[in-house]
Amino acid sequence: MDMSEAGRQLVDGRFELIAPLGAGGMGTVWRARDIALHRDVALKEVRPPDPAAAAAQPGLTEQLRERAIREARALARLAHPHVVTIHHIVEPAPGTDGHPWIVMELVKGGSLHDRLESGPMPVADVLRLGLDVLSALRAAHAEGVLHRDVKPANVLLRPDGSAVLTDFGIAALHDSTALTSTGVLIGSPEYIAPERARGEEGLAASDLWSLGMLLYVAAEGVHPLRRATTLATVVAVLDEPIPAPVRSGPLGPVLERLLVRDLSVRPDAAQLEQLLRDASAAPAAGAPSAPAAAPAPTVLGQYGPPGPQPGT
Structure with a gap:
């Protein structure tokens, strides 16, 4: 790696860190x-942040390199306002111990994860967020790309409030070879769809479940299925009822x-878009939600919405 005139590291002789x-x-x-080109960009340095992790997992570095190429190819298929734009990929020279860099659009805003650190969002903002991310997913799915890790950390918010979906590093391409080992859970457990936790892959519906869980967290301010351990969270995703939203x-x-x-x-995606648009048009969507001074909460059924309540 070279050094720039300012004394900073220079990647590929062009990108100053x-x-x-x-x-x-x-x-x-x-x-x-x-x-x-005199512009700011984001560079993803694809290697384990902890060198001990690479030493403990033979082949990890090569797997990350392959995933970087997969991400670049996934993003290259998409040209969409709500999907982060990829500009370039820098690959190491054959026979060297270098690592890839992905050169991407720099989204000048924080992540949804960062935004939610300060509390839930107004419902109108969450609905807009849902439509933005859904449009990104529909574009990806139309190109045969499943994201498989839709979560707040992978959604960036522009200064105008619009959302950008990023980090397609574990995306599944319909015409590519799987990179994951049998039995390895790929994705964030609290946002993974139950069918994926059971080993069923290749479904666009799984990305929609993850989006739904993201919207629940954004509006409610809590994750309904997060537990103290990864295993307990997966068990909850598989079987436990989801508390009905209250705010x-x-x-x-x-x-x-x-x-x-x-x-x-x-x-499906088309039906979900219509549901979100109808909800956005509802009068109550125009103002921030307040915590409900609610009766005892009901829960969503394990396999569908709750049925009629007594007295209704």
């Missing part, structure tokens, strides 16, 4: 400057229809 933006299991994302207003019925384990009754 400025500061890290965040790190995760696939590496570190940097804010960088493209000195050729989601017109979004509540949408969540009740979407977060069902029976795939035959879960709405």
